Amino acid sequence: xxxxxxxxxxxxxxxxxxxxxxxxxxxxxxxxxxxxxxxxxxxxxxxxxxxxxxxxxxxxxxxxxxxxxxxxxxxxxxxxxxxxxxxxxxxxxxxxxxxxxxxxxxxxxxxxxxxxxxxxxxxxxxxxxxxxxxxxxxxxxxxxxxxxxxxxxxxxxxxxxxxxxxxxxxxxxxxxxxxxxxxxxxxxxxxxxxx
Amino acid sequence: xxxxxxxxxxxxxxxxxxxxxxxxxxxxxxxxxxxxxxxxxxxxxxxxxxxxxxxxxxxxxxxxxxxxxxxxxxxxxxxxxxxxxxxxxxxxxxxxxxxxxxxxxxxxxxxxxxxxxxxxxxxxxxxxxxxxxxxxxxxxxxxxxxxxxxxxxxxxxxxxxxxxxxxxxxxxxxxxxxxxxxxxxxxxxxxxxxxxxxxxxxxxxxxxxxxxxxxxxx
Amino acid sequence: xxxxxxxxxxxxxxxxxxxxxxxxxxxxxxxxxxxxxxxxxxxxxxxxxxxxxxxxxxxxxxxxxxxxxxxxxxxxxxxxxxxxxxxxxxxxxxxxxxxxxxxxxxxxxxxxxxxxxxxxxxxxxxxxxxxxxxxxxxxxxxxxxxxxxxxxxxxxxxxxxxxxxxxxxxxxxxxxxxxxx
Numbered sequence: 001x002x003x004x005x006x007x008x009x010x011x012x013x014x015x016x017x018x019x020x021x022x023x024x025x026x027x028x029x030x031x032x033x034x035x036x037x038x039x040x041x042x043x044x045x046x047x048x049x050x051x052x053x054x055x056x057x058x059x060x061x062x063x064x065x066x067x068x069x070x071x072x073x074x075x076x077x078x079x080x081x082x083x084x085x086x087x088x089x090x091x092x093x094x095x096x097x098x099x100x101x102x103x104x105x106x107x108x109x110x111x112x113x114x115x116x117x118x119x120x121x122x123x124x125x126x127x128x129x130x131x132x133x134x135x136x137x138x139x140x141x142x143x144x145x146x147x148x149x150x151x152x153x154x155x156x157x158x159x160x161x162x163x164x165x166x167x168x169x170x171x172x173x174x175x176x177x178x179x180x181x182x183x184x185x186x187x188x189x190x191x192x193x194x195x
Numbered sequence: 196x197x198x199x200x201x202x203x204x205x206x207x208x209x210x211x212x213x214x215x216x217x218x219x220x221x222x223x224x225x226x227x228x229x230x231x232x233x234x235x236x237x238x239x240x241x242x243x244x245x246x247x248x249x250x251x252x253x254x255x256x257x258x259x260x261x262x263x264x265x266x267x268x269x270x271x272x273x274x275x276x277x278x279x280x281x282x283x284x285x286x287x288x289x290x291x292x293x294x295x296x297x298x299x300x301x302x303x304x305x306x307x308x309x310x311x312x313x314x315x316x317x318x319x320x321x322x323x324x325x326x327x328x329x330x331x332x333x334x335x336x337x338x339x340x341x342x343x344x345x346x347x348x349x350x351x352x353x354x355x356x357x358x359x360x361x362x363x364x365x366x367x368x369x370x371x372x373x374x375x376x377x378x379x380x381x382x383x384x385x386x387x388x389x390x391x392x393x394x395x396x397x398x399x400x401x402x403x404x405x406x407x408x409x410x411x412x413x
Numbered sequence: 414x415x416x417x418x419x420x421x422x423x424x425x426x427x428x429x430x431x432x433x434x435x436x437x438x439x440x441x442x443x444x445x446x447x448x449x450x451x452x453x454x455x456x457x458x459x460x461x462x463x464x465x466x467x468x469x470x471x472x473x474x475x476x477x478x479x480x481x482x483x484x485x486x487x488x489x490x491x492x493x494x495x496x497x498x499x500x501x502x503x504x505x506x507x508x509x510x511x512x513x514x515x516x517x518x519x520x521x522x523x524x525x526x527x528x529x530x531x532x533x534x535x536x537x538x539x540x541x542x543x544x545x546x547x548x549x550x551x552x553x554x555x556x557x558x559x560x561x562x563x564x565x566x567x568x569x570x571x572x573x574x575x576x577x578x579x580x581x582x583x584x585x586x587x588x589x590x591x592x593x594x
Binding site: 035038077081109110112117118142163165 | 344351
């Protein structure tokens, strides 16, 4: 055999290979996985601000925490934990829909707005386009969680569909540990109409 | 490579080698294997693996499943819950099993009812009126609401309601209720939620059924 | 280069024809079904016109819009910040053995030709509106003659003026009637 010669073509081949491998590595690492592809599109804001997504718009007025709730329809909220009461004003933006997703995320754990108060809460209510429903959302949480570390970075998530993937989701941070736990909280009747 | 001439052995060694060549190796292996199998069969090695017995829980014990912990309390027979609008058809009664359920998962849990398959409690050995063995209603004991969503780490006392024919159970009867569990497979990619598999009975409770004869308060 | 093109011209021609054809046919089979099941082809009707559609004749009789802050609005118990839109449509169904057409009605707010918001009928809304005498609130499948269909909507007060009543007759999809108010 003759001695192999090193010429520019070989070097170029080698360099080209390295470049392609590096590119492939970058692409493989940055390709969004299923969860990221289907994730809801967050619309972030603060409590008090009006947040508007594609199909939902809401304003959260206040967040209170109490050991028991006296709702407008007479329902008294018995629980072994505490109630986080969120007063909010929610409307649909495009078409009439059911308010299907109202959750409070504390650390890894998610809590959904209770429908036990029935008509005294706006959870699962039918949303009108352009005409908001103003009323309470009640979340049942264990007492220890509300005063723990994770409660400082709790998030309130509101969306139209019970399957919130790939659509707008309104996200608001709430510091639950900074809210004083009251003995009893009274909630108002859900009201339909602009405020 | 160099080759050596074959070593000359004595006559008996040659005969031994000849015998060795004639030996049917395959038959020998089969024979030895059969002998070993036979031996293990004699000693019980080929019997079925004994399945572990399903544990029994008493009312008041805490049963821990994958997504929840359940404490069964009692089972009763009643005529109906008129305030909640849960009334059986003519000739039927309601079997109510009261249990305290605590969600130990990280998402709110919806307890199966109506046409789905049961996911926590299933009574055994009695006719259940309806599409499936899942309870027809689940009532929160403290306020009578008919929602079945249990929030993480907040224990709730629930009344599981099944519709049964009137004569199927009587006061004092023993009722076995199976405690169900499942394994977590992963998050679903096509639909929103989690996937589970291996639905199985992980325990059972035996209640003495009490006939209460009227709607239990609440 | 040119010689390569010339030698392979038949193949290239085939690709040039078949590739778009394949793409077109694949898309067509999927998307015609999609658009065919949706109300995607509006038949525009202005006030005064009569249109023959789906075994009946339809014409826009009248429409009015009542604000929640007006006296009438307060009487009806309209929620603050909303308007009541009442649309009357005259329907003359073809009588015969078959059922007269039923319909689904929604109110669309337009921005040019695109629909920005949609409202459904206010059948279950908590307002005190009583329907006008002699009108029907739903399309009658058992009609014995012409009738007036009155549709009531509670819309947002800031809804623009470009509103249209979208009337869908199942069976006539993807075509539907769009009455410009």
